[in-house]
Amino acid sequence: MTRRTLFLMGLAGAAGCSRGNARRLNVFNWSSYVAPNTIPDFEKEFSVRVRYAVYESNEEMLARVMSGNSGWDVVFPTNYFIEPMRETGLLAELDHGRLPNLSQLDKPFQTPAWDPALRWGAPYMWNATGIAYNKKLTPAPGAWSDMWSPALAGHMTMLDDPVDVFAACLKKLGLRANSRSTGELIRAQREAILQKPLLRAYLNAEVRDQLVSGDVLAAQLWSTTAQQAIDASPEIDFVYPREGFAVYLDSAVILRESPRKELAHELLNYLLRTQVAAAIVVAARTATANGGARAFLPEAIRNNKTLYPSAEVMERGEWSQAATPEIQRLRDRLWTEVKSS
Amino acid sequence: MKRGLALYAVAAYAFLHVPLLVLAVFSFNSSRFTVWEGWSLNWYRAALHDGQLAEAAWNSILIAVASTVLSTIVGTLCAYGLWKRDAKWLSGSLYLSLVTPEIVMGISLLVFFQWMFRFLHVQLGMHTVILAHVAFSLSYVVIVVVARLRTFDASLEEAAMDLGATEWQAFRRVTLPVLAPGIAAAALLAFTTSFDDYVITSMVAGVDSETLPMVVYAMARRGANPVLNSISTTIVAALGALILFSERLRES
Amino acid sequence: MTRLRSLFLAPAGVIIGVLFVAPLAIMLVYSFLTRGAYGGVTADVTAENYQRVLDPLYAAILLRTFVMAGTATLGCLVLAFPLALFISRAGSKKNLYLQLVILPFWTSFLVRTYAWMFLLRDTGLINSALMAAGVIHQPLPLLYNDGAVFVGLVYGYLPFVVLPLYATLERLDKGLLEAAADLGARPWITTTRVVIPLCAPGFRAGALLVFIPCLGAYLTPDLLGGSKTVLVGNVIQNQFTTARDWPFGSAVSLLLMAFVMILLMLLIRRGGEKLI
Numbered sequence: 001m002t003r004r005t006l007f008l009m010g011l012a013g014a015a016g017c018s019r020g021n022a023r024r025l026n027v028f029n030w031s032s033y034v035a036p037n038t039i040p041d042f043e044k045e046f047s048v049r050v051r052y053a054v055y056e057s058n059e060e061m062l063a064r065v066m067s068g069n070s071g072w073d074v075v076f077p078t079n080y081f082i083e084p085m086r087e088t089g090l091l092a093e094l095d096h097g098r099l100p101n102l103s104q105l106d107k108p109f110q111t112p113a114w115d116p117a118l119r120w121g122a123p124y125m126w127n128a129t130g131i132a133y134n135k136k137l138t139p140a141p142g143a144w145s146d147m148w149s150p151a152l153a154g155h156m157t158m159l160d161d162p163v164d165v166f167a168a169c170l171k172k173l174g175l176r177a178n179s180r181s182t183g184e185l186i187r188a189q190r191e192a193i194l195q196k197p198l199l200r201a202y203l204n205a206e207v208r209d210q211l212v213s214g215d216v217l218a219a220q221l222w223s224t225t226a227q228q229a230i231d232a233s234p235e236i237d238f239v240y241p242r243e244g245f246a247v248y249l250d251s252a253v254i255l256r257e258s259p260r261k262e263l264a265h266e267l268l269n270y271l272l273r274t275q276v277a278a279a280i281v282v283a284a285r286t287a288t289a290n291g292g293a294r295a296f297l298p299e300a301i302r303n304n305k306t307l308y309p310s311a312e313v314m315e316r317g318e319w320s321q322a323a324t325p326e327i328q329r330l331r332d333r334l335w336t337e338v339k340s341s
Numbered sequence: 342m343k344r345g346l347a348l349y350a351v352a353a354y355a356f357l358h359v360p361l362l363v364l365a366v367f368s369f370n371s372s373r374f375t376v377w378e379g380w381s382l383n384w385y386r387a388a389l390h391d392g393q394l395a396e397a398a399w400n401s402i403l404i405a406v407a408s409t410v411l412s413t414i415v416g417t418l419c420a421y422g423l424w425k426r427d428a429k430w431l432s433g434s435l436y437l438s439l440v441t442p443e444i445v446m447g448i449s450l451l452v453f454f455q456w457m458f459r460f461l462h463v464q465l466g467m468h469t470v471i472l473a474h475v476a477f478s479l480s481y482v483v484i485v486v487v488a489r490l491r492t493f494d495a496s497l498e499e500a501a502m503d504l505g506a507t508e509w510q511a512f513r514r515v516t517l518p519v520l521a522p523g524i525a526a527a528a529l530l531a532f533t534t535s536f537d538d539y540v541i542t543s544m545v546a547g548v549d550s551e552t553l554p555m556v557v558y559a560m561a562r563r564g565a566n567p568v569l570n571s572i573s574t575t576i577v578a579a580l581g582a583l584i585l586f587s588e589r590l591r592e593s
Numbered sequence: 594m595t596r597l598r599s600l601f602l603a604p605a606g607v608i609i610g611v612l613f614v615a616p617l618a619i620m621l622v623y624s625f626l627t628r629g630a631y632g633g634v635t636a637d638v639t640a641e642n643y644q645r646v647l648d649p650l651y652a653a654i655l656l657r658t659f660v661m662a663g664t665a666t667l668g669c670l671v672l673a674f675p676l677a678l679f680i681s682r683a684g685s686k687k688n689l690y691l692q693l694v695i696l697p698f699w700t701s702f703l704v705r706t707y708a709w710m711f712l713l714r715d716t717g718l719i720n721s722a723l724m725a726a727g728v729i730h731q732p733l734p735l736l737y738n739d740g741a742v743f744v745g746l747v748y749g750y751l752p753f754v755v756l757p758l759y760a761t762l763e764r765l766d767k768g769l770l771e772a773a774a775d776l777g778a779r780p781w782i783t784t785t786r787v788v789i790p791l792c793a794p795g796f797r798a799g800a801l802l803v804f805i806p807c808l809g810a811y812l813t814p815d816l817l818g819g820s821k822t823v824l825v826g827n828v829i830q831n832q833f834t835t836a837r838d839w840p841f842g843s844a845v846s847l848l849l850m851a852f853v854m855i856l857l858m859l860l861i862r863r864g865g866e867k868l869i
């Protein structure tokens with residue numbers, strides 16, 4: 001055997017060893033949605049190597065998994081994405097026998113409207129869309145209509161998402177955020193077109209830094225991202241608009257293409273543990289669907305008005321719903337027209 | 342006029358390099374924000390400890406090397422073949438691939454791989470990314486090598502064959518050495534476009550094949566992040582050193 | 594003789610056939626099908642997708658994309674020529690100067706875009722410096738507008754124009770320049786009346802290398818423009834992600850490509866120069 005051959009064999013062996021004999025699991029989640037030790041602890045306990053990557057929007061996630069051969073096992077879609085994903089055959093049904101911790105969930109999340117038997121997703125974290133603003137604004141914004149104020153021109157942003165922007169417009173008009181009426185959506189679009197010249201930009205999570213630095217004074221933002229901004233700067237505050245707001249739930253789902261469904265179930269069950277969920281909340285400032293976990297939270301977080309608003313605030317909230325394909329097409333076209341105006 | 346040109350050149354180079362210099366300077370800033378706070382290597386340390394980043398960088402290099410080798414070899418042979426006599430369909434397709442917007446190429450490949458999956462159980466991964474990169478860099482290689490071939494005197498090859506060489510020998514011993522700089526330039530181009538690609542890669546990448554541009558994009562989307570500054574500074578410094586070094590080699 | 598040549602062409606043929614032509618053919622088929630209820634395609638054949646593209650909304654988007662790509666291309670051509678001229682006259686340092694042009698290009702284009710965001714923000718460097726110097730009291734809105742997109746695109750594609758212009762300048766017959774000087778023309782006249790027209794192939798090649806990618810650009814406009822405009826690239830990307838309307842997205846993509854091919858053929862016919 002030449003030295004060269006030996007060397008190459010050694011390399012091959014080394015390459016093989018680095019992969020290890022550990023089982024694999026590929027998890028694709030929202031950014032800043034786990035605690036630093038959530039995944040490592042899971043890896044240790046179940047002798048698994050987890051590949052963990054993050055995304056910023058449902059569309060980004062869907063673009064990667066829609067091919068049906070992406071390689072991901074567990075993803076975290078928002079509730080209104082579950083129906084389309086199910087219809088296109090992307091999801092695997094959950095085996096409740098492997099998920100005893102489902103009972104830890106808060107009552108409302110055990111039978112959500114979009115998935116009453118929890119056949120497809122295990123509720124994870126929920127949040128709502130409101131307005132994050134700089135406290136030096138007087139008067140402080142309290143309603144969606146404040147985001148149409150010329151005084152804020154050039155210093156406010158909305159989310160780069162037709163679902164959220166139209167929901168805000170519909171609420172401003174006193175309509176349901178999940179309206180399926182063509183006429184109402186067109187009225188909402190008109191509002192959006194009126195608002196556009198006043199906006200600085202359509203931004204998602206990246207607006208957080210601009211809020212902190214003072215570039216942006218008011219932004220339509222999700223409650224968890226807003227809480228992260230508040231943590232970074234005492235000048236930021238968050239409000240749930242008077243007219244009402246959309247509420248979302250992110251669930252953990254198992255993709256049908258996954259060859260590791262049992263292991264995926266283990267992960268879902270692990271995430272439903274009260275200790276684990278509580279740790280995630282403390283680290284990532286999220287609002288958990290896990291009722292048992294709430295008891296574990298420190299006082300300050302349990303009563304945090306941004307993450308866990310009072311019941312009367314939640315009255316104004318409206319759970320987001322999947323749109324019918326026709327409505328989605330319409331909304332899409334209307335959104336293109338808004339951006340094009 | 343000469344002075345005017347020189348002044349303009351200074352301004353142009355400033356335009357080209359100042360943004361990167363600024364990134365570099367602020368990669369040493371201990372504060373997250375634009376206010377200068379003090380010298381610090383924090384962000385470099387953070388970048389080094391980021392396992393995902395290291396893996397993405399390694400993937401990028403691997404993919405770039407593999408796709409460059411493949412596309413350079415195939416492209417050079419193709420350019421030589423086309424130079425001898427045109428093949429309309431092939432050169433037409435190469436033109437087409439040149440003018441296809443990246444996003445169209447990425448999506449068409451995604452759709453194609455999805456069909457492949459149905460029949461061959463091909464999963465998205467490093468191999469799909471490498472194939473995609475070869476597909477789009479092939480036309481660049483062909484153009485560069487053809488340009489070089491156009492300055493090549495065909496009679497040299499004929500002379501070699503008159504002296505008894507086979508066609509293959511003439512190609513290997515006569516043409517190829519003359520083509521070498523052109524091939525090197527083409528390889529460099531292929532490497533750069535592969536290393537830098539985001540749009541096509543993001544569409545066809547699998548779980549294990551995150552590349553550096555994908556990580557950079559994800560970080561940029563989450564907001565200003567000085568770790569990005571340190572990454573880009575490192576890349577530019579490394580490549581700049583490589584270029585200066587190769588210049589020295591060439592001059593000596 | 595020809596066997597060797599076919600052997601040489603075969604690998605390229607296979608790769609382009611399988612990885613380029615076949616995927617495009619699939620997209621062509623898709624463009625005539627109908628969207629499934631939640632995504633994907635059904636087998637209903639229709640020309641509806643192409644009809645939809647003729648809608649004034651998309652015509653406006655196409656026009657806007659053109660204008661943006663056109664201005665970026667013009668900007669690049671104007672800014673690149675003097676630089677290419679300088680490099681071609683630089684004597685022994687030519688190579689070094691050329692490398693310096695390409696060096697920024699070696700970083701990821703995202704990093705370059707990110708650098709500009711860092712510079713142009715309200716609390717970015719340019720505004721902070723101007724405010725510190727007392728030149729302005731309120732930050733200038735440098736980011737999230739068309740100007741920022743223009744700068745970003747020009748910055749990203751400038752090297753693509755400098756290179757072909759430099760190549761053309763190098764191949765210029767120096768005798769012509771001497772003749773012009775002998776006839777009494779001042780350098781400025783020589784440059785504008787002799788050099789620039791002779792560089793037409795370089796301008797054409799450079800313009801092509803900028804215009805075409807700009808037509809499909811959507812990331813730079815999104816990042817630097819604040820997602821406030823819709824360009825053809827956004828439309829295409831949207832159809833394959835959020836809207837899940839693959840047939841329509843395929844139709845738009847193919848029409849864009851057809852248009853670019855026509856443009857290319859026109860340019861080549863005029864210039865007579867073949868790239869491949």
